[in-house]
Amino acid sequence: MAGHVFCRNPVAVPFIETANRRIATSIPAPGTVAILESLDKYESRSMHGQLPLIWRSATGHTIQDHAGNKWIDFTSMIFVANVGHGNEKVISSVQKAIEMPILGCYAYPNELRAEYLEKLVNFAGPNFEKAFLLSAGTEATEAAFKLMKMHGQKIGKKKNVILAVSGNWHGRTLGAQMMSDNKSQKSWVGHNLEDIAHIDFPYPWVLEDNNSKDYLRKSLKKLEASGISIREDIAGIMLETFQGWAAVFYPKEYVQALREICDANNILLCFDEMQSGFGRTGMRFGYEHYEVKADLICCGKGMGGGFPISGVIGKAEIMDLPEIGNMSSTHSGNPVMCAAGLAVIEEIETRDLVRESARKGEILHTELNRIKSEFKSLISGIYGKGMIASIVFRDPETGTPNSEFVSRVAEKCMQKGLLVVHTGRESIKIGPPLIISDEALLEGLGVIRESILELFK
Ligand SMILES: Cc1ncc(COP(=O)(O)O)c(C=O)c1O
Numbered sequence: 159m160a161g162h163v164f165c166r167n168p169v170a171v172p173f174i175e176t177a178n179r180r181i182a183t184s185i186p187a188p189g190t191v192a193i194l195e196s197l198d199k200y201e202s203r204s205m206h207g208q209l210p211l212i213w214r215s216a217t218g219h220t221i222q223d224h225a226g227n228k229w230i231d232f233t234s235m236i237f238v239a240n241v242g243h244g245n246e247k248v249i250s251s252v253q254k255a256i257e258m259p260i261l262g263c264y265a266y267p268n269e270l271r272a273e274y275l276e277k278l279v280n281f282a283g284p285n286f287e288k289a290f291l292l293s294a295g296t297e298a299t300e301a302a303f304k305l306m307k308m309h310g311q312k313i314g315k316k317k318n319v320i321l322a323v324s325g326n327w328h329g330r331t332l333g334a335q336m337m338s339d340n341k342s343q344k345s346w347v348g349h350n351l352e353d354i355a356h357i358d359f360p361y362p363w364v365l366e367d368n369n370s371k372d373y374l375r376k377s378l379k380k381l382e383a384s385g386i387s388i389r390e391d392i393a394g395i396m397l398e399t400f401q402g403w404a405a406v407f408y409p410k411e412y413v414q415a416l417r418e419i420c421d422a423n424n425i426l427l428c429f430d431e432m433q434s435g436f437g438r439t440g441m442r443f444g445y446e447h448y449e450v451k452a453d454l455i456c457c458g459k460g461m462g463g464g465f466p467i468s469g470v471i472g473k474a475e476i477m478d479l480p481e482i483g484n485m486s487s488t489h490s491g492n493p494v495m496c497a498a499g500l501a502v503i504e505e506i507e508t509r510d511l512v513r514e515s516a517r518k519g520e521i522l523h524t525e526l527n528r529i530k531s532e533f534k535s536l537i538s539g540i541y542g543k544g545m546i547a548s549i550v551f552r553d554p555e556t557g558t559p560n561s562e563f564v565s566r567v568a569e570k571c572m573q574k575g576l577l578v579v580h581t582g583r584e585s586i587k588i589g590p591p592l593i594i595s596d597e598a599l600l601e602g603l604g605v606i607r608e609s610i611l612e613l614f615k
Contacts (some may be wrong), residue, residue: 162565162582164210171573178598179575179605180222187225209580210570216243221577226584229572230602232588233579237433237546240460241505242593251501255494262492274496275408279471281442285451288477291469291491294460295432296329298468301399302396302428302456303333303483305470307353308479310393311425315318317424320392324356326398328430328456337396355386359401360412362539370409372567374416388419390569393585394426394453399434403593404585405542413448418521420453424474428454432468433546436460437506437592440544447543463505465498500602518599519544522588525603533610536563545592548585550607559584563613565610570609574603 168184168191175182177207186194197205214224219242221229241248255261255270271291278289292298303320310317320337328334335344338352357377360370378388386392392491395416400407402517420427427450433442445452453476458468466489470477489495506512523540526547530537535554542548551560551567561584568580579587588606590599 162561163207163579164565164569166194166210169573174575176575176601178228178230178601180226181573181575183227185226185227185573187212187223187227189224207582209574209577211567211577215255218242218244219386219598227575229245229575229577230590230594230598230605232590232602233577234460234461234589234591235464236459236579237251237438237589238459238462239463239591240436240438241463241502241509241511242591243464245444245463245501245505245593247505248498248501249464251497252465252494260493262489262494264488265486265490267494268491268493270493270496271491274500275491277500277503278469281506282444282455282471285473286455286471287474289469289471290477290485291467291496292487293305293466293468293489293495295456295468295490296330296334297329297487298432298456298458298470299328299334299337299430300331301470302394302430303337304456304485305454305472305476305479306394306396306426306428309476311490312350312425313393313478314390316390318353319386320354320394320396321392321425322354322356322360322396323398325359325401325403325404326396326430328396328398329432335539355381355384355392357381359406360408361401361406362409365409368409370412371415374412378419388425389423392423392425394428395420396428396430397445398430398432398543399439400546403581403583403587404539404548405433405546405587406548407444407541407543409458410448413450417450426453428452428456431455432458436502437512437515438544438546438589439542440512442506442512444543461502462495462498463502465495467492467495467499475518484497506592508594515544515592518592518594518596519547520601521596522547522590522603524589525600529603529607529610532607533614536560536610536614542588545589545590545599548581549588550585552584566613567606567609570613571605574605574609576605576609578606 204606221231322337324339328337336351339356360373429452454472481594526540538552539550551562
């Protein structure tokens with residue numbers, strides 16, 4: 159699917175000034191287009207398609223541009239700035255590392271790496287013993303893919319298949335993209351990897367009698383009919399903790415049934431916690447909502463509070479499967495990134511951000527459901543938990559997905575001083591920094607309502 163291209167012609171919009179927002183120019187603001195054109199010229203096209211505003215500074219829940227406009231951010235940079243943009247504790251922790259100075263030391267040990275890994279593993283909870291650090295989320299899911307396959311090989315030669323869920327999203331490198339099963343995005347690969355199989359996601363609207371266990375049973379039967387034996391062939395199952403494009407969680411009993419299948423057949427269960435980790439859903443990690451144990455979790459995004467750090471966390475017997483040197487990276491355990499990661503966990507703990515996420519999530523979901531009941535014909539569902547939510551739009555006449563309307567809502571919100579996640583599909587996603595004030599949260603939700611109302615008229 160080609161990404162939406164937002165209009166760059168400046169539109170005169172009403173002046174707005176509140177405690178949290180300021181829109182004082184046409185939008186895009188003067189000077190924006192020149193920078194976009196420079197990026198058009200020198201940067202690959204695949205990076206483009208974002209809303210046309212140029213970030214000058216990002217603090218707390220606020221984004222400002224060079225022209226003095228100010229937005230409430232409901233994106234957290236796609237769930238990165240959980241502890242707030244420009245978090246002071248993160249900055250000062252990073253500054254200490256920079257002042258030492260120790261910017262990197264490849265695979266030589268450093269104190270910050272040791273301190274961070276201990277903190278991270280303890281933060282992850284009692285089921286976890288070791289972690290491996292990387293830079294990008296996609297590298298973490300690739301590493302988990304490798305660990306699950308190595309686990310399978312250790313048990314038997316044939317146990318080599320990774321089961322994933324269609325539509326889940328794991329990144330843009332080869333293995334991650336093949337697990338993601340986004341048909342158009344993986345078409346460049348040119349072939350299917352035989353050792354990755356998929357089952358369908360149990361969306362609430364496809365379940366008969368709301369019976370997700372039956373749906374799972376049928377999916378696995380279909381898989382076995384295609385020649386894949388659950389017991390003999392599957393080494394690991396990779397789940398994105400929720401279906402990303404609309405933050406739709408799996409039914410709890412579905413994941414619990416999968417856990418039982420994993421236990422009975424020596425299969426590892428891995429959760430991709432990129433979007434759902436570090437307090438985002440009102441739990442430390444989103445998979446905890448399912449009340450199951452995870453063998454591996456993949457993290458990134460919110461882990462570094464804006465700095466690029468990712469990782470896989472699991473039991474020692476799995477994490478230690480690769481030989482020395484067989485799973486490492488130039489920037490693995492980079493001291494500056496570890497300093498950022500340390501401060502992120504400290505902030506989550508000292509400011510009680512997991513509980514805050516659950517509390518503010520109640521406000522968020524209550525208000526969104528109120529908006530849904532006001533626009534029944536236009537909004538087909540509100541999904542998510544804690545401080546992640548989606549609004550799914552449909553065409554009021556045909557009931558079909560309405561991605562065109564979504565783009566207009568995202569644009570309208572921007573013109574009114576609010577940033578939401580434009581998914582490119584029929585959903586808008588909302589994930590404010592967990593530190594946002596209740597007042598700014600409610601103000602932003604008011605902007606969403608107002609934007610829908612104006613466009614729906
Ligand atoms: C669920 C999930 N997994 C993996 C990734 C890949 O992370 P990154 O973009 O850091 O490589 C993303 C990124 O959007 C994601 O949302």
